[in-house]
Amino acid sequence: MAESRLETVDMFINMGPQHPSTHGVFRMVLTIDGEQIVDMKPHIGYLHRGVEKLAEGLRYREVTVLLDRTDYLAALNNELPYVMALEKLLDVKVPERAEYIRVLVCELNRIASHLMFYGAFGADAGATTPFMYAFRDREEIQHFFEAVTGGRLMHNYFRVGGVRYDLPEDWRERLTKLIPHLRKGIVDCERLLSDNEIFLNRTIGVGQISAADAIDYGLTGPNLRACGVRLDLRRDQPYSVYPKLEFDVPTRSRGDCYDRYLLRVEEMRQSLRIVEQCLEQMPDGPSLGEVPRVIRPKEGEVYVGTENPRGEYGIYLVSRGGDYPYRVKVRAPSFCNLMALNEMMRGCYIADCVLILGSIDIVLGEVDR
Amino acid sequence: MPEWVESIIRVAIAIGFVLTTVLVLIWLERKVIGHIQQRLGPMRTGFHGFLQSPADAVKLLVKEDIIPAAADRWAFQLAPALVFVPIFLTVVSIPFTRTLVVRNLDLGLFYVFAISSISIVGIVMAGWASGNKYALLGSVRAGAQMVSYEIPLVFSILGVAMVAGSLNLETIVDAQRGLWYIVLQPVGMFIFLVASLAELNRTPFDIPVAESEVVGGPYVEYSGIRWGVFFLSEYANTFIISALAAVVFLAGWRGPLLPGWLWFLIKTYAIILIIFWFRATLPRLRIDQLMTFAWKLLLPLAFVNLLITGLYLVYDWPRWILFVASVAVLAVASRLVYVVGRA
């Protein structure tokens, strides 16, 4: 007790791996001074299953099973770049109907994923109701998926040259019921949070990142567009039938939690537009093209990146002949987005740190792979 | 029967009533919030899940009571009692009707605040004794929040005491003959409701127990009946604060036709439902925003309210001036918050 100087002591706390708002098994070691965060060290890898190694032991057709389990909230969107990469290596034509079906389910999956974000973000901010609202609508989408792919979460639906099953007979009725339901759901969601004074105070100006920093860290998807950078691979590197569809790429300028939130709400509307157009334009024809019975691409490599709900989901596929892929590298958007976390968290409060993490919308399944 | 035996019987009845009320409140909250969120809430145990609360109580009673190795045993075990006892002591002075009251105290209003302030120590103690950093953080938050909000809370009610000229709850109700104090003291009522939400640690001020941040705060290490006691105290406190608001601002048992106790319950439950409604609608504030709100808005507002009430009393203004002035203050204040918040 020789030293009687009054001094506050920095405290370390382990947020995660078991914590309700780390959105999975993610751990942040926070150094805090009272309520303020002095330093943050992220720790990942708790969900690492070695997807890339496992893929080297599976045949080409079987790999989609693994990719479903990376970003499990947008499983269909993950399958897309892989089958596209394979189609490029094999030089296989995909029938137009299959392309439309792919875009249709991908966009629905995007809405489902963003709804999940909306609910979780509300919960992070301390509101309980958004979660329930979001899940009510997400459930409807999953019902539709169940009818189309047979699965609710893990679909394994896309095949080289098309999709596994054609749409069910009553898909038009189902979809025409689903679309207005979702449209109303989005309005409900917005009215609950978007103009709430407390919510605005909690999110505006929190977790800001500049456009230059965001690009430097390799942010993609809504997180980047919230900074004002209009990058959307559906438009900039057109694939599938997106060139034939009309949709806007919304951007915001401030790059804070609120912008990231609002941008995703707007994206749900745009996705709904795309879904509607798919409903109108859906051509007849086969849903699976002519594909060799044994998939054995010649030597070569290809990188395909597509616009996932969370950003660019890329597959770097290397073939050296044979039945097994030589190397499958997954460029997971959350993995890259998470790198910018430190930048966003500078000098924020503990309560903000939860919100910022939520606003990046990570899925640990794809961060760790 | 000696007086003190009668007192004990009265207290026992009051505590029994509050315990039953708590069970009803827990069920009601789950149902109300469930319906707001477009689900049903508990449905399986009894009619519309009415037996859910007793079932939960039994479950908590038979659950293992875990004391973590890192905990300070003595304080850890004592803390629930320290939260529970003061809150149940406050029931003593709440008048359900003129006759349905354990003990009508001259300083009734002051008594409630003074006694319930002790329970803060219980919460801080719980957090400290748990030997858990989240609990510690939560209890530091609870301490800061509850001490800060006690001040506007007390000041908000001072206006009523001035107008009624008494701290006796019965006298205050009697003084509201013809005109409820919600009309004369709208600012007071507003501050009272907001500040008591903070005292109760309820949404949007559930910062000390914030699930998504400090995972339950001071209570994170508690389980079984000790946790149940905290839970119980929270709802008992909700009921008491609402009852107090009903008595002080809504004229308690006064009302036409229906019996007094029914009026009292109707008013109390109306306030309780508003509190539940907040919980289903609002996100949570951040700790610094919470402090700013208390010190920079509520407290000055309470002072202005006191000033206006004082002027009204000294110069003997007509009642409508007090009403108009109060509403004007409230309007200006809310506008100010909006403008400053946007800047």
Added chain:
Amino acid sequence: MTEEHSAHSVHTAPKKEPGPSLFPEMERLVAEVLSGIEVTSEQVVDEHAIIIDRKDLLAVCRRLKDNQRLSFDLLRCVSVVDYPNESVFQAVYHLYSIGLKHRMAVKTGIPYDDAIVDSVTSVWAGADWHEREAAELLGVEFRGHPNLRPLLLPDDFEGHPLRKSFKVPELDQARFRRGRE
């Protein structure tokens, strides 16, 4: 980098068939920007790819990023592939320009016996975790990386699982079983 290594200047994965470039314009532009650096073009299905020596990596990346007509400001991905037959790793950097909406790939070989390559974190901060991951899973060292601690695997994990020499018994069994069916 020792003299010996720059002697066989491009450590590379199995050479692809040479052929006319699919992206002549890009090839010309890149060659112009990278004048003075030894560059080999490679045919990839849908983008222009170049192979460079690892000693030039940082310089190439800087020029590709800073040049106004290329401005590859987004590093999409860093992949490292193991080619045990050639005793070489190949690092592949997929680049994208947000403003100009074009893409390309930069590849460089890293020999087994000196598995070191320059870190590009100073060019794109986003290379950070990609390189950490590659260092951990393949055992390639990135010189100049600010923090090359393990990222994904448990602390006590030994070996580099993404190397071809790292065998996962369960996987091999599965292959074997299917082979006999």
Added chain:
Amino acid sequence: MNVPLVLFWVFGAASLTAGLLVVTSKNIAHAAFYLLFALVGVAVLFLLMAADFLALVQFLIYGGAIVVLLLFALMLTRIREGPVIVGNSQKPLAIVAGLALLALLLSVVFVTPWPKPATEAIQRIEVPVIGESLFTDWLFPFEIVSLVLLVALIGAIVIARSGDD
């Protein structure tokens, strides 16, 4: 024996014990908790002496606020070493000061002309009386105290803000 007397002895003994524990406890947080019990015991004694207002003030200010702030300071400042008092070099000084205070109190007890026991009922002090005497007889001390508190408040703010920039 009547009920108030029993209560007096019980709570008197309790607050004395708690007070002793405050100074003997090795754990500084425990000491703070004992302090709460000592203060609450004193509040009950006030209540028994029909000084309702004083008792409630004791509850509110000392029980609810002071102890919480004390705990607060403990939590924020001394997390790493743990809240254990290792040794105290000021012990002799404290003994001297304590004895001096005891002498002072005892002299007050003996000098004061106490009323004859049980000759008259205890006078209940009403709140308006307290208010009036505060603002008439004791106005000057009252103002001095508020000034001191203001100075303390400003000092606290200055200290708290000095680390900012």
